[in-house]
Amino acid sequence: MRALPRGTDLPVLLPVAPRRAAPGGQAGRLRARHGAWLALALLAALAVGEAQAGPGEDSIVAAILRWTPLLGQGFALNVAMSFIAMTVGTAAGTLLGLCQISLMPPVRGSSRFVTQFFRNAPWLVLLFYCMLLLPFELRIGGVVIPLPGWVKATFGLSLPVMANMSEIVRGAVQSIPFGQWESAESLAFTRRQTLWMIILPQCVKRMLPPWMNLYAILVVGTPLCSIVGVNEAMTLTNDALAAEARRELLVPMYLYLLLWFFLYCYPIALWTGRLERRFAVDA
Amino acid sequence: MPEQPLIRLVDVHKRFGANEVLRGVGFDVPKGDVVCVIGPSGSGKSTLLRCINALVPIEQGSIRVDGREVNDPKLDKLALRRKVGMVFQQYNLFPHRTALQNVMMAPIHVLKQERVEVEARARRLIAKVRLEGKEDAFPGELSGGQQQRTAIARSLAMNPDVMLFDEVTAALDPETVKEVLVTIRELAEEGMTCVIVTHEMGFAREVADHIYFTDRGVIVEHGAPREFFAEARDPRTRQFLSQIL
Numbered sequence: 001m002r003a004l005p006r007g008t009d010l011p012v013l014l015p016v017a018p019r020r021a022a023p024g025g026q027a028g029r030l031r032a033r034h035g036a037w038l039a040l041a042l043l044a045a046l047a048v049g050e051a052q053a054g055p056g057e058d059s060i061v062a063a064i065l066r067w068t069p070l071l072g073q074g075f076a077l078n079v080a081m082s083f084i085a086m087t088v089g090t091a092a093g094t095l096l097g098l099c100q101i102s103l104m105p106p107v108r109g110s111s112r113f114v115t116q117f118f119r120n121a122p123w124l125v126l127l128f129y130c131m132l133l134l135p136f137e138l139r140i141g142g143v144v145i146p147l148p149g150w151v152k153a154t155f156g157l158s159l160p161v162m163a164n165m166s167e168i169v170r171g172a173v174q175s176i177p178f179g180q181w182e183s184a185e186s187l188a189f190t191r192r193q194t195l196w197m198i199i200l201p202q203c204v205k206r207m208l209p210p211w212m213n214l215y216a217i218l219v220v221g222t223p224l225c226s227i228v229g230v231n232e233a234m235t236l237t238n239d240a241l242a243a244e245a246r247r248e249l250l251v252p253m254y255l256y257l258l259l260w261f262f263l264y265c266y267p268i269a270l271w272t273g274r275l276e277r278r279f280a281v282d283a
Numbered sequence: 284m285p286e287q288p289l290i291r292l293v294d295v296h297k298r299f300g301a302n303e304v305l306r307g308v309g310f311d312v313p314k315g316d317v318v319c320v321i322g323p324s325g326s327g328k329s330t331l332l333r334c335i336n337a338l339v340p341i342e343q344g345s346i347r348v349d350g351r352e353v354n355d356p357k358l359d360k361l362a363l364r365r366k367v368g369m370v371f372q373q374y375n376l377f378p379h380r381t382a383l384q385n386v387m388m389a390p391i392h393v394l395k396q397e398r399v400e401v402e403a404r405a406r407r408l409i410a411k412v413r414l415e416g417k418e419d420a421f422p423g424e425l426s427g428g429q430q431q432r433t434a435i436a437r438s439l440a441m442n443p444d445v446m447l448f449d450e451v452t453a454a455l456d457p458e459t460v461k462e463v464l465v466t467i468r469e470l471a472e473e474g475m476t477c478v479i480v481t482h483e484m485g486f487a488r489e490v491a492d493h494i495y496f497t498d499r500g501v502i503v504e505h506g507a508p509r510e511f512f513a514e515a516r517d518p519r520t521r522q523f524l525s526q527i528l
Contacts, residue, residue: 183375183434186336187389187441188364197392201379 030216030269035262042259045252052248063249064256067240074233075260078222081150081232085157086215092158093165100170103191111166118163123156124224130156131228150232153225161218168210172203205279212272216265233257289314289349289445289476290335296343297330304330306500307344312445312478317471319479319487319508322497323523328480329372331497332447335478336367349444365394368438369447372454374430376422382409382433383418386440394441401440408436412466428459432466445476452483464490484527488512496520 049060058066099111118126134152138145176199184194223234237257241249288311297305304327312318320328333339334346337353337360346353351363376385386405390396409418412432422430431451438446448467452460464486471477471490481487487494488508495505496517504517515521 177373177375179371179373179375180377182338183369183371184377185338186364186367186369186371187437188361188393189389190361193392197388198377202377 042255049248074236077232081154082219089158089161093162096166097169115166118159127156150230153230172206209276291347294344315474316492317477319491320495326497327500366444368443372450374434386437412436427455448479
């Protein structure tokens, strides 16, 4: 075989072994080893912290354990906010997503705009808007409904969830083969019947993994609320650090908080991966 | 006055963008007849079928199904489609429903018929296409031929006046083609009006009352099967047949 001249501009296809997808699913997913690294880093930070602790001071571990109940309370708020934001965002996003596939151009256009706007707006900006623009209480008739900061922040978080959900719904509907629409049409189903009885039931499976990914992203986004003054885990960690006023506590404490988030998100990641694999076989 | 044909196409034109797919097609399908449409790929056969049940709108010409003008903006498309069954090359069964449910869905939700009565009819139809025992199987668990026969049963459940078959064996393994063709032949023998787009020449010769050969959006030649295959005059038809037979 003749060698190609040097500097040829002929495209040469080198033999490439296609990279097989990791058995755990997509790259970038949480894995057990990430947790192991995190735990290792925490242990190392604890050791360093203990070494730095001055004579007569509490051990670092004791200090962290003392603050753990409070941190747990804060984390419960993170979980609650993520639950509520996910519920609200999913409901609103499903509606918005269905509007995106509407046959009426004004409905389709405006819902696309809303989706793109909230999907691309920085979460923190949305949070600030909600904190500053929403009133601290609502008066409906004679009833006064207080709107504490965490409720406003939860609403702020549900906006990007809604927009992402909207895209998940639109993407899933459009991923269903056109033949499904065509055969339903030929059987005299109306468009609405086709959507609800034939298309959407097939979408649920496809939407579940990205929906759970979205939830994991939302959970790790909740500490943003500490910037707008919600007493969630991040804020309380800062408070604890301020109260202790010990520099050697800084690194272990934040790593400890990180571990909490990992322990919460890892099972979700595992479950999402399992669902993805199961549905991949089915499809 | 002779009986009006069930389907009458007159000078049908259809274009997709700059591509004129149908350029003046016309033919009649009398009630109870089996018409086969053959021709090279891209000659507009599938589009022609889709025009008949208004899945695809036409630009010019007239399509009448049982006296109803399909090319009419005020047409009740759903009423038309209840009368016109269609079976697709890719089966297009609903994968999240069992075979029986696939057959039952449209009569229950579209025709609003009683579930008990629909189920009895659906079971009869599944038996008719020789799929007893597969009622509770999901489409993914059936072979291509079984899926296609389920799709035929699904269409028949609407009690259509006419059935359209769009290359229904083209995606099948050779060994399963026959079972589907047998099902269609039985339908034809029972007097169902059928318009069949196919590449199965032997089948067309055997089952058709009339054969139309289309090329580049027009009907080049037509006739009863015997004459059509024996005495094709048009060079395009002859060339096509010589390649296929």
